[in-house]
Amino acid sequence: MSIVVGYDGGDSSGRALEAAITLAQDLNEPLVIVCGVAPAGGVGEEYRAVEDAVVEVLAPAVEQAVELARSRGVTADSVLVDAGPVDALEAVAEERSARMIVVGYGSAGHIRAALFGAVAHRMFQRSTAPVLVVHS
């Protein structure tokens, strides 16, 4: 069992991270910090070049998040997944038999969320594990 949290270095996922660390402490569960790094816009043309650029920026942020969790006495590790945020969370939650999934709300922006659905919404629809949404 574990607690899985989606983290992309943004403000709202930062709040999700805070909540997830506290929960991991209280429940004494290991924390898995997940970040989907697949370029938006599909496979094909220079996909890997974009993904490398994304990883360069996000990997250090995710590493800092792991260190933050460890500094609070939580067993933590991170997974970068070649997928979008929702698929990344779903894949890791399944693999690590997540007790719950923690996500932020609103990192994508309100207009976009209203038009195309927020990560949190899509997690509700898809996840078999309970989803905790941390509002910003």
Added chain:
Amino acid sequence: MSTSSAETSPSRSEDARPEVQPGLESNAIGFLDAVSIGLNATSPAYSLAAVLGPIVVLVGVAAPGVLFVSFVPMLLIASAFYFLNRVDPDCGTTFSWVTRAMGPWFGWMGGWAIAMTGVLVVGSLADVAVRFLLLVFGLDDAASNNTLVTVLAIGLIVLMTWICVVGTEVSGRVQTWLNFAQIAALLIFIAVALARGLSGNGLPGGETPALSWLNPFAQGTAALSAGLLLGVFAYWGWESAVNLNEETTDSASTPGRAAILSTVILLITYIGTAVAVLVLVGPAFLADNAGEEEMVFALIAREALGGLGWIVLLAVSMSAIASTQTTIIPASRTALSMARRAAFPAYFGRISARHRTPAVSTWWVAVIAIIWYVVVRQISENALFDSLTALSLLIAFYYSLTGFACAVYYRRLLLRSVKGFLLIGVGPVVGAVMLAWLLVLSVIAMSNPENSYSGQSWFGVGPPLVIGIFLFAIGAVFMVASRVAGTRYWQERPSTVEDDEVPVSEGGDAA
């Protein structure tokens, strides 16, 4: 990892790259989605609206034949894309492949050509999308108000760019349905137009179909080369259908079968629409309305379907809107890739981490595209069409380069198997030679302004040639500047394929 691939592709040699776990297997692309990807990148309804009129004006009843023959080089070059993609785990494109096979000079120009295609096409896409959408709602006056259309088209470019930047993807399923709806609309148009034309209810100029329509050589070479060039544009993007890795699909045979089906669909809709238009209204109608540019397709759709003409108009508009994504994304990603390899300034390699997109290069593609669109609109009404022809020159150039690069990259293995020799060597080279030949013919033809669609003359030659030379000249200046700056990109050296990357059946020794 071998040293030679590390030399040519610095991005792969970074051992410091953190491990990235593969995504969900259940998200593999299914058969219909794979078919849809090829159709989506080609945008049949938009392509027909953009080029069918000019092709008929140029070659008359030979239009179906020209559309058929244009697919041949596309098919051969797609083979090059397939085999280059297979040995490139980086999911590169012409820029990466040509650099690896033929060195930085050729690679740079190939990348530049791709980036510029995005710039040239976006204005036309937005223009067509806006006009046809206005026509759907019966706002015909608004659709022919150039100022209004220009403003709306700029708004649409900004909106579509923003969608590319925030990385929002319409779900694969929605996209697949939209694509098949587009094909259905075209098939309805073909069926009704043929039925009306053949029963004598078409316009007086409507022709009786003849097998000779499939002979592309009926008109002179100048008309033929101009027609074929537009035909290449009509199939532009189809290579995405064969560019799918076997790992991304749900079975090893999916990409092949999907490519075949998307080919059949494209050929039927393109040739069928051309025949239907000739039968219903005839070439004279198109020649009389040549000044109407892309709007001529709207006239014909209404002629064929009457009150239901909006079905085709909507299909064209949706197809053009969807196509902005499949044209902006390759252009901006190529610019990013060039920046990361130090062929462009590093500035263009910046990304939006939150959206996982090449934000800077995407906005730049849009900004230059808007400037281009507005300037060209001011210069001439028909210049938008001339810039499509110029765009076709760029496409023929980078496709041709990719075809040669494929054979060059695989050169050591070509004589080891019949399959490899034909599919990796002969096919791509023949396709590349055809396109190079077409390029030369077109340049000669365009040296005479009368062969331009608009019949205008800039500096004594046809506008598309001026546009094409202008873009290559700017590219050459930037390329030389980059070479003088001596960035690390210029130290990349050509390499060849490794034996263990290629199956035995094609001359390699991969397990």
